[in-house]
Amino acid sequence: MVRITPRSLRTRLVVGVIGIVLVMAAGIGALSTLMLRHSLMDRLDEQLTAASERAAARRQGAAPAGSDTGKAQGNDPSAQPPGDGATPPTGTSGDVPLGLDAVGQSTGTLTVIASGARGEDGSFSATSMIKAGYIDDDGTYRTLTDAECAVLLSLEVTGEPVTVSVDSLGNYRVLVTEDSTSGDIVVTGLSTTGDEKLIRTQLLAQLLIAIIGALSAALAGGTMVRAALAPLERVADTAERVASQPLARGEVSIRERVDAADVASSQEIGQVGNALNTLLGHVDEALTARQRSETQVRQFVADASHELRTPLASIRGYTELIQRSGADAVLPEDSVHALERVHSESVRMTALVEDLLLLARLDAGRELEHAEVDLVEIVVDAVSDARAAGPDHVWELNLEVLEPPAQLSPEAAAEFIPEPTLVVGDEARLRQVMVNLLANARVHTPAGSRVTTTLSRGDAGTLVIRVADDGPGIAPAVRERLFERFARADASRERRTGSTGLGMSIALAIVQSHHGSLTVESHTDADNHGTTFTVTLPTAPPPEDAACGGRPKERCSHGPHICPRVSGTCPE
Structure with missing residues (x-):
């Protein structure tokens, strides 16, 4: 239609x-x-x-x-x-x-x-x-x-x-x-x-006069209407500028208002402009109250998490001390089981506290470490760890980023040297992203599922990591809130998997702090099912040297970077 x-x-x-x-x-x-x-x-x-x-x-x-x-x-x-x-x-x-x-x-x-x-x-x-x-x-x-x-x-x-x-x-x-x-x-x-x-x-003269009058009315009317509606267009522009602002999160202050001259231009436009200004004022107050509340909650979470670290460390320390010092002592079986449960729950609660602290830091906009990180190393290590943690799954690794392009001749492919797979960021946090994605695939897919991790180059100087599984997929209702905090696929909040519901939200926050993106695509059909998470990160800029006048260095065929050259060969 x-x-x-x-x-x-x-x-x-x-x-x-x-x-x-x-x-x-x-x-x-x-x-x-x-x-x-x-x-x-x-x-x-x-x-x-x-x-x-x-x-x-x-x-x-x-x-x-x-x-x-x-x-x-x-x-x-x-x-x-x-x-x-x-x-x-x-x-x-x-x-x-x-x-x-x-x-x-x-x-x-x-x-x-x-x-x-x-x-x-x-x-x-x-x-x-x-x-x-x-x-x-x-x-x-x-x-x-x-x-x-x-x-x-x-x-x-x-x-x-x-x-x-x-x-x-x-x-x-x-x-x-x-x-x-x-x-x-x-x-x-x-x-x-x-x-x-x-x-x-006379009829011809009247027709000619009507045509001239219609054209004159079109020109004059168009000018008059354009002038009369110009304030209304500026009101609409104000609304569009406000709508284009990121109002969902963070500290937002709406300073846009309809100009007083436009409000006074006519009674009708004045009504619309005054109504919009009043609405923007109420929205600004609501956003300020929301931000104040979110700041208080974040501060409380950060303070509480920070304060909980010490008693949790003490609980873990004392339980481990009892287990070591009382190894030769004969304790009742129930006491041994209770001691093990205290230790395991303290470990789980410590991980939850660390996740909450990390989210609080990211929400506060604290800078992470910035250093060149090789994604190949992170991906290889993460898949190896996942294979050890989930031997009942099939783990595959595809490093397309190291393979020569298909259009190269056999001779050029034999001499092909891949570009560095470097990004600027916090290595520990990027490893945490991979751990969370692979753990999510292991926990939420049945035994025997195939999980394929692919590292390739994207467009406009980016590196792309894809973690794809052939599991049952994610239901649309769950997919919509997958990256929300404390979101779980099981509404009963059962603890069989030990999930806190923070893994995906932490992964998204870390990737966004690295100026990247994290998306998910999932299918639940009988003939087409599975889930794919895609991480896109910008590559590290080429190294620069003062001797090159601030220009990026070029990479020789055998590895070292040199200044851009018009002629000559790479150093041996």
Whole structure:
């Protein structure tokens, strides 16, 4: 399922502003176009009535040629009265309807005069006399076709202007009247082409204005929204900076706050900023209280552990003294067993106290020893000790770090000298990490399990130790709290293994103090089970020498380090 990323608030606001502008532009455009169309229609109807009256006066002889000039022109600036200059079609001058040649008739005017008997359906018979013509755009008289005449004469005599489409001539506004003197049917019409062109021009202009307005609204709205949301973005940046801080442990103080100028920028942002500042203040107080409590607990554990070391040492010493001095004495069997139990429990409690002291030191950030340590030696010794402690397991050691790369030729592989497997750290603590990992594999896997320890090189100058077993694996619920202190796989806290639940937490703390990482991967499936612990440690930097100008030394093929050279050979 594809997850749709929600649009930003800025985008939604700008799109909303543009939408409102477009809707308003469409409404205003539609209303203005309707009003313009109505106004043009009224004007055209007035011009049509005037043209019909001029034609009637011309037919009745009430208006001699040349009189009333300019009447129609005053109503229609585009009118071009043909007058004497209008040239009838050749051989058809007698066919021009009387009244079409009246002074003031504009281009686009048509006239149809039909006289004679009409049938029951209102149509004129073949014996009827029909004269029809129009004035084209050039001011020339043209005749109408029979089909065009039929369309015009099919209209009822209402004396009211109507709109009709006249084939190739386009739309016309026509007025059908009956001559009061002759009784002829007279159709007078004016073309709506000019008005339609004007409406189309206005629509295009409105569309262009709407586009320009939308673009302007997008630019101006985007700028305004960006400026208005800038304080909110800074509030979000403050929250992100706080969220990126390591708040889980250690001494933490949250100094980040929303700036007062942003809080005062607007009422809404002020509410969010004040709420966030209040929240950060409460969190800071809670973290301070937590750190104070943790410090007190750590100090108590450290003090208690330190104080317990002396009596525990005394208990162990006295039990060992009794066992040695009373070796020839006959003690009851119960007393001997009790003495052995006191000694073993004092040893176990001493180890627990030492672990608690180590954790207290690591928590306090005390520096460990820093010296070059060879991991090969530590790993080999740890596996050897584990083999002796757990003979019922199969222990394997894989030192990949000492093997030549697979891509080398046989000759290069024969001369291959591995790089030093050195890290900077505390050797005793790193040995403790290996002991804890191998002991964990021995204790929590059944007899016969295979435990493989691998030492290899990682990326970016690191050494990687992997301790993998083919045991039953670690349950997910246990895996989540594996590195917590006093965490045990058995909730009943039975002491069969003698585990204190501090081994993994100590190993993690030691590795982290060496700027490394400790991870676990485990599977519990029937076909795929086992656990792998991975320790990654940075390698020791190459040695430097003052004679090299502080640059790292290079390693010769036979071992010694020398200063970087441009040419020459290693010293013999």
